[in-house]
Amino acid sequence: MTAIETVVDRSVTEALETMMLIRTFEEKSAALRAANLSPNMCTSVGQEASAAGVIKNLREDDLILTNHRSAGHLLARGAEPGRIFAEIMGKSTGYCKGKSGSLHISVKELGVVLTSTIVGGELSLAPGVGLSLSMSKSDAIAVVFFGDGAATEGIFHESLNLAAVWNLPVLYVCENNQWQAYVHRKETMLADHVSEFARAYGVPSKTVDGNDVEVVLDAARNAVDYVRTMRKPYLLETYTYRVRGHMEPDDQAYVDKEELASWKRRDPISLIQSRLQRDGELTQDEIDVMWQRVQQRVEDAAQFALDSPYPGFDEMTTDVYA
Amino acid sequence: MTAIETVVDRSVTEALETMMLIRTFEEKSAALRAANLSPNMCTSVGQEASAAGVIKNLREDDLILTNHRSAGHLLARGAEPGRIFAEIMGKSTGYCKGKSGSLHISVKELGVVLTSTIVGGELSLAPGVGLSLSMSKSDAIAVVFFGDGAATEGIFHESLNLAAVWNLPVLYVCENNQWQAYVHRKETMLADHVSEFARAYGVPSKTVDGNDVEVVLDAARNAVDYVRTMRKPYLLETYTYRVRGHMEPDDQAYVDKEELASWKRRDPISLIQSRLQRDGELTQDEIDVMWQRVQQRVEDAAQFALDSPYPGFDEMTTDVYA
Amino acid sequence: MRTITADEAITEALVEEMRRDSRVIAFGEGTATKGYKLVEEFGAARVRNTPLAEGIIAGTAAGAAATGLRPVIDLLFAPFLTFAMDEIVNSAGKLRFLSGGQFSFPLVTVARTGGGWAVGAQHNHNNESWFVSSPGLKVVMPSTPADFKGLLKSAIRDENPVVFFADIGLLFVPGEVPDGDHVVPIGKADVKREGSDITLISYAKTVQKCLEAANVLQENGVSAEVIDLRSLKPLDEATLLASVQKTGRAIVVHEAAGPCGVGAEVAAIIAEKAFGALKAPVVRLTGPDAPAAASFPLEAAYAPQADAIVAAATRSLSRA
């Protein structure tokens, strides 16, 4: 079987390495931006457990939709970091030939079928992907990642309602990272959990600690099983925190220092790293090797992207119509 | 005090006469349509208790928003039936000079400030009216009437959420009449009551028998009091039934005959009429006089509208800009 | 040949394409209620009522189109498209390009518009130019039952998102439709009447007004060519320019308001590319730049009438 199917065995160690890869990638990405080698983009630092934990539960034929904060999802799905960097930089070797940039990257070969940077766009498209699957013979499912901010767009409710009424196999994963660009979630909704909205639609839901990858792996396994077997939607909320700013560069002047510090103390990578060490599953040496491996990969990837050419000007008008 | 304030004493008998007026008006309106004397329009036959029961609890300075099915709300508020007929017919004596037609009638002098036939349009506008009131010194409130169908538009959720987060004095009145044009409500949502959606927003809500005007009067009094004193939104759902078709003319071929018949047995006017008779509050003679009064009013009104001129062609381009 | 209405032609096209291609599905507010016969033939999975929510109807169509289905959605009236702009414009129109060509969006959005029902500007707004101006979309707006059928069939077969506008005023007017698999290509205008003195260019309900005007002009000894655009995007520039090269005069007529309308685009193309041939200015006759009133006489007067077209043509012809 393929790379992705192997990943599905859900080893926590593998999830950890995915998280390390995401972290390293995102920090490199921010550094490239700071050095003016890359345009503005959004990182998912602090949220790695959600991407790794959910996506490791998916099958190769499951389909993914995501949003502006997608690098973690793409990497967890097995995307080449070099081609993501290249896409962010607008290079021709990017997954979308540099046309997307960081905000709408889709990768057909990996089943990352649709990405929209319109907040809520991914939610508007998800039932249609679920519909295609529900009308096919397959038992594959669609998974849509979205933020707590997207949950305040009306389309969230239209999407959830339609998926419920039509029994569509869509797993809704809300990465509630407490921020909606420069506005704290608390300013935008009275409930603490986006999952609370699901009940009235008749959609089962659960909020879990999004910083504990073992918890996410577990909850996502159950959620995926439910959607796959019941052919109905489910909403999983990974409660987490956006550790860096909304979009690089960002001085985070508007961020409550204590809240940030308290979430940093619950860093998802440190958390699982030390747990695995404590339980004797990993030694410091093994951990160091893992970090080195991902660092090397990310450095090579960045170099690949930096060395890649921009698309030709003819690309301005290709791919508009089929 | 003014006419409207008098009404606020909530006499059930007055509410009954309002309901009779609405019923008579709507049936005349349908008859005019059938006779090709009027364009297509939507009646609220069967739903009169909701309009009468809610609006009799309002003060003159409260503001109303409504939708395509508005004649009942307008009449309960004291609008001239002749000017409503005229507006429906597109005559210059209509409340909007015939420019609106039946679907977007607003009446500034009665505090019917905004009406949109875009389903959900009234909901999008309501928080702004609440905001104006909340920033004024007054303790007036905004009341927005909308259907169960409007509750499946995303804007419903955006509206409720904003009103909750901003503490806006808006009373949301959902007239759940089981139909959304030619689609039964059961096809569009899994929950039976729109009020179930309100909880997650932190908005108190209640579903009441929308065919019993005494129940509506009572529930609306509490709801209005809550919004007026707390300066926060509330959702009141009047559970009722659309007895005629969506829009005149309509053969209702798609309607479940038994469901229709069972609701007809709970006709809101017969219900309160016989209760008042049974309790000795009204005699048959008094009831007959009431019917005669409203019939005369409606006939005169229709004649007024029929006799009224169409607007001049210059009106095609006036009132576009201030 | 049979005589049917445009409304019937829409259903015929849909039924035939659903028989032809099992990936074609149809949904919208009341689609299954109105199309209960289609439900019988194709099953409830392929013909669906939706909740009352245009955004998710269009978004679902886009998501389904990207993953193998070919949805035809009914969004009822053009002003309701305001609730589906992100899905139609930002998703269906742009995501093919933004994905570097990885995904396509073969979907058709049907919406009614124009005067005919006397229900006012929130049901009647000729906003077709929004979609003409948006990349990645195609836009058609037929004037005869035959074109309703043939263009809808082409739209369903197209690999790109097509917005199909149905003029309310034409829906129940009967007309002849060829038997069999009648397909009209998108992007091809129809010369409804040949003429040599002036070109009248139009689409939807005002095509008929142009034909009426051409009859009157004929009586006055003027030979007017009448072109029905049918496809607003892509525009059939070749047919337009060939006609104006011949006649040297053009009048563009539509119900939609003037500013940045299709008439502006047509006039600008002609003024640029047939400049040398022009003997008089290209004139636009459009609806007023105002919301459409519900009041029936005002609504009926909104679209340009034959007499105004005759007058404009006569003015044009009076210029050297």
Place this chain on the structure above:
Amino acid sequence: MRTITADEAITEALVEEMRRDSRVIAFGEGTATKGYKLVEEFGAARVRNTPLAEGIIAGTAAGAAATGLRPVIDLLFAPFLTFAMDEIVNSAGKLRFLSGGQFSFPLVTVARTGGGWAVGAQHNHNNESWFVSSPGLKVVMPSTPADFKGLLKSAIRDENPVVFFADIGLLFVPGEVPDGDHVVPIGKADVKREGSDITLISYAKTVQKCLEAANVLQENGVSAEVIDLRSLKPLDEATLLASVQKTGRAIVVHEAAGPCGVGAEVAAIIAEKAFGALKAPVVRLTGPDAPAAASFPLEAAYAPQADAIVAAATRSLSRA
């Protein structure tokens, strides 16, 4: 005179108008975060963060405007307006008319657009023509910090809904702004440079490209007049036509794609109303009819450049 950026000019205009009129309020996604100084001065009731929901932001503005407030809303980027079309077009634009003039909608919608940020077509889409084509709205799109300030002040004072487009590429370019209550009327174009041989008509970032082209043309002995439209609705027809009457040649330049764009409207007006004066066809230079790529060099090449304007002008002048 002070030198400030367009972004600063926007804030200045807002602050001054909020001081002037207590009915003016401002809200949007991050408005209070970004405008924390405004919160200090005007209080949290008048300067608000909103939930992430463009539809209700715009709808709330319309509802508030109809009942006595004067909201200024920030919808961030033009493609996000897709979520607010009903509220802006069907409500703010049409309900004054549909109410027979009972209500007015004095509100301003601010949105950024155009190339400059390399983030692709879901942030960068020059869809201003949608609003120009919609009744009841006004549309402005300035090119200098002074006009950003002066037009925003006029927009806030206007009794009608105004859509204010801010070209991202211009936001952080500094420029001189007159001291005091600097107000620029809506509906008045600005002749940036007088000339006699050809008229270059533009708005937003391409005004600068036209000025650059005019310099090059000057060196070639051609005197180009450059007009900055500033107000896209209403259009200042008088200024346009006077210029073309004088020069006999016109080129319309903008970043937005061509079809049914503002350039089409301008070209159509000139071709109709200055026909007799035209010595060459009115040419449009626009962005391609394609979504804007994120890739920086492609994005930068999207808007017409000075050399293309010079070439088009030279071609125009070569015609008799």
